[in-house]
Amino acid sequence: MSNNSPDTSDPGKGVTQTRQQVKVAVGEYVQKGETVYRITEVLDFATVIGVAVESGRSSPLSIAELLPIDNTPTSPAPDLTEIEDSDWHEAERRFSIIQPLVDRYLIGREVVSARAKETGVDTATIYRWLQRYRSTGSVLALIPQKPGWKKGKTRIPAHAEAVIKEVIKEVYLTPQRPSAQKVILEVLRRCHERKIDPPSPGTVRSRLRRVPERDRMRAHGFRERAINRFQPAAGQFPNADYPLAVMQIDHTPADLILVDDVHRMPIGRPWITLAMDVFSRVVTGYYLSFDAPSETSVGMCVAHSMLPKDDWLLLHGVEAEWPVWGTPRTIHVDNGPDFRSESFRRSCLAHGINLEFRPVRQPRYGGHIERLLGSLLKEIHDLPGTTFSSIKDKEGYDPEKHAAMTKSEFEEWLVSLICKVYHQRRHSGIGMSPMKKWEIGVFGNAEVHGVGLAPRPADRLSVQLDFLPSFQRTIQTFGVTIDGLRYYDEALRAWINAVEPDNPSKKRSFTFRRDPRDISAIWFKDPTLGQHFKIPFANLSLPSMSVWEHAQARARLRQEGVESTDESQLLRAISELRSHVEESKARTKRSRRQAQRRKDHEKKVAPADPLANTRKAPTPETPPATPDGLLSGNIDVNWDIE
Template identity: 65%
Template sequence: MSEDGNDFELPNDAFEPVRQRVDVQVGNFVRSGDTVYRIAQVLDFESVVAVGVESGRSVPLRIGDLRPVDAKGAKPLAADISTIADEDWKVAEQRFAAIKPLANELYLGRHQVEARSKEVGVDAATLYRWLKRYKAYGAVSALIPQRRGWKTGKSRIPVFAEEVIEEVIRDFYLTPQRPTAQKAVMEVFRRCEQRGIEAPSAATIRSRLNRVTEKQRLRGRGFKEKAKNKFLPAAGSFPNADYPLAVVQIDHTPADIILVDDVYRRPIGRPWITLSMDVYSRMVTGYYLSFDPPSETSVAMCVTHSVLPKDEWLLLHKVDAQWPVWGFPKTIHVDNGADFRSNNFQQSCLMYGINLEFRPVKQPRYGGHIERVLGTLLKEIHDLPGTTFSSIREKDEYNPEKHAAMTKSEFETWLVTLICKVYHQRLHSGIGMSPLKKWEIGIFGNAEVQGTGIPPRPANRLTVLLDFLPAFRRTVQTFGVTIDGMSYYAEALRPWINAEDPDARDKKREFIFRRDPRDISAVWFFDPALQQYFKVPFADQSLPSMSIWEYQQARETLKREGKKSVNEHQILHAITELRSRVDEAKEKTKKARRQAQRRTEHEKKVSPAAPMPAEPLKPSAPLLAPVTGLVEGDIDAFGDIA
């Protein structure tokens, strides 16, 4: 329901973005189904033992089934990144700068917060509040100024009583004197009476005490060394890569293999691999495979794949293995390529509190870890039919196109198997053990050191993907919205037609749209009132699905034919004609087969956010029949990650 009372129902094409994370740590509260639990023990990467808050019963739970307790109340985090006002971003960035030296500390003492409060001129209690909010959501947008008034998910006890409880926990309960919970309850009663505040119930106070994590309890109650031994991970060799996901490196390379198309199984060329790896453990955290050179979209896909769980991805490729890697890194370390320097990517990293660090110019040693991993994988590829090897000398008289035999899907299944069953399991000379073992030690620890715990899992897959995809600002007209000359319309736009800018009455209001360049047949519209995304298709439903590169080539073809004013129907006919040429030529030429395969990959519509498509692929518009791809030139387009 829109604010003006207009009903429209888009059950499969609308969702509210959620940027909370499921923090799987002992003592934290989570939801499974309709029940709230407190985690009592983490068994492994797949399961925990939790206690029902109301029933008090202990039950085993799958980590993949857990959800944040108050995800529905996270309205400040529901906004699209681009809708946050510049002044609010400045405030959030200032607050984040104030707490940043403290945010990544595993164990935080009062003296550190008080010292930081003096440095930045902010009250220590305020810093604690900002830290608590940032750590709860893991996003810088959690620090934007909030409107006054009670919000869903917040405590219903008076704010002064809440402050007294926090004060008692900080100054009384978490001290070397180690007072009991009952004494802490009585201390809250005493301080409330002194200040003339209505005291909360004993049960409420005890519930707040139960939220104190084991790490905080050990640290605050005089077991500093025990806390270090139990939770502090071993140090690595890369600067600041001292624990899992402290530093993740990303790089691209063309794979040393010629692949074949799905239809004729004839050569179409080399794919590109974008790979991300955890420097601490050398685990591969994610990848993106396509027939196209790297750009902002390949980076978005790789980062999204890196931070999301891989269970469904393994099912998609029918690989029976473990890949227990997910979570946002503290730092992403990259080279100085333009694909990493886009404003959207930098803003997305800021949203999730990721420090984007660029490799120093002319100092290649800083990229050595990721380059060695890529080199290891490429070396394994040299055993496959169709390999190009890494040099002319190695290739000698071998003809890779003559021996090419694997399709992209077959190669990707092989790659996932290689990563999970070989590379992750094999002894790594740089760390003295396998990457998977190092990762497990960093997370769970061993007899000497226990790790940081399981990383928080993103609560919503699609939100993560959209946050990293390209964004556009557009006004809404009576016919809908226009992006790159193509019109889009859906009922979700109707309330905002010719809407005025609330800050400038003589201007029309601009709204945020996000788009996957691999399929521009629809865009995602962010409704600022409902705080939801809506999928908006082409206004002309006769238009087929197409990539941005396919569309751009059709426009260029029409321009060369002297048609200055290009409309959608001309685009449709141009694409139909170009695809027809491909259909005739793809059995004859490698470029045409490559273009046809690119389109096939785009139509799969598989992404890290949706590894398993809910519906089978639908054919293009009837008038296009079985034609696919383009023929004119070898477009530098993006393939699919599937």
């Protein structure tokens, strides 16, 4: 039995009939067994030379053993016994007429006209038969249509049909977007004026349905939408011809209701920020959070993309490989404000990353990442608690009733899906799995010269810091103030009331960065030492908090009539808010979500050091040996662990 013979050993197993064809020509992609080949030479009627797209090795291939890459039938094929003999003969006659032309793709009209004159068939008919045959590659396309009233043929008088066409052009296809009823009335009015028997309303509605949707959208003023929907996107992204040449990023809410860690009750849908390498289609990184898309989610996703992921896999208990790291040459994003922040632009600039934006109102330019997110959401629809992607699919299913997964459980599933399924599954756009394409792009093969391994960051925390939001502040005697919160450490002492070197009358500004998920400390870069220092709250009694929790506490104080807040009032407000959340989280989804959000932030899981929270911090009694004044500030990957 040949490799492409159907398995008939099991009498209960059905065999699906398909009439797909293997295109045996130079440059075509074919499949033998589980391997995809590109044909480089046709030797004879039985053999071709093919290059395996994964290994780059050339092999002689038997044409009889080849299969099309996509060998899944799109629709059931009719049985040949259903075709009458007379139709068969007619199809064969038609094929004999066009046969000398079928393999000639550049056919001048004089050639077709000569063939038409030779066979006694109209030139337009030969063009039509050629088009039908080439659309399927089968003589069956030339079978005459069955007798009867054919679709598209009109039953009404020609002058009535002309009135309908006239009204469609002059009235319907206009920016005013008239209703079908108005079109019907206008047809009736014009027919009455011209003393023509009017067509029925159903006939007019039928003609309106035949108007191509692209024409309708353009005429009704939706030109950009028509372009995005009907203009094909390019098969390859410009300049994405090696790993990390172009990376795309986008966000989506997951079609899934998650539960909290404590009560395992519904708390809502998380957001996924995903990045992919366009050349190989591998997922370079992601960020999962209950917080809406922001500058932070974008920055953390980029940092995760650039950094090695061994510890990340260990954190989530996934036994797999994810050998993807490095700085992308270009990041391609949409026009959202989270991507257009000045801080993110400068972060990219610092790493030599070119930031490109999609043309406005032309989403097809983000097709690669959007297709990946769509594929991801389809996989999520198999999980308990899915919200599906449409009301129709969701009908009769209560997502909150079936919700069962916590954020950490879902994240473990997500990492497994990326590494074990998506990266290993053949991608139709590249003819191999994303991970194999990535390996070839890095190491090369017999046909491709690899670019080599990307440089590995020497200090992971430095990469993460670069993609945190930044601030410019002067340093006062009490330290630094950001959003009404004071920060101080001995690392700031040398720069108190410092002035600009070239302008002594102006105080000097310094760069600070913070992670909005935990604003209990900020990062300061000493311009002389070139080191970063971690600067904590000046008031050590203040608890760790996120920027969102801080804003919520200040809003509560304003409601109480407190205009200017001191830190004691802020501490009281935060304590009251947390107490309220703890008391009500078993009752309300909003409170459970807020509690879980704070719990996730307190874990301090970050791309630079995902296992930081699993290691024991040095105790105050046995501090690490460091120079005086640098105890709480000197940048170290293992120091951000409390």
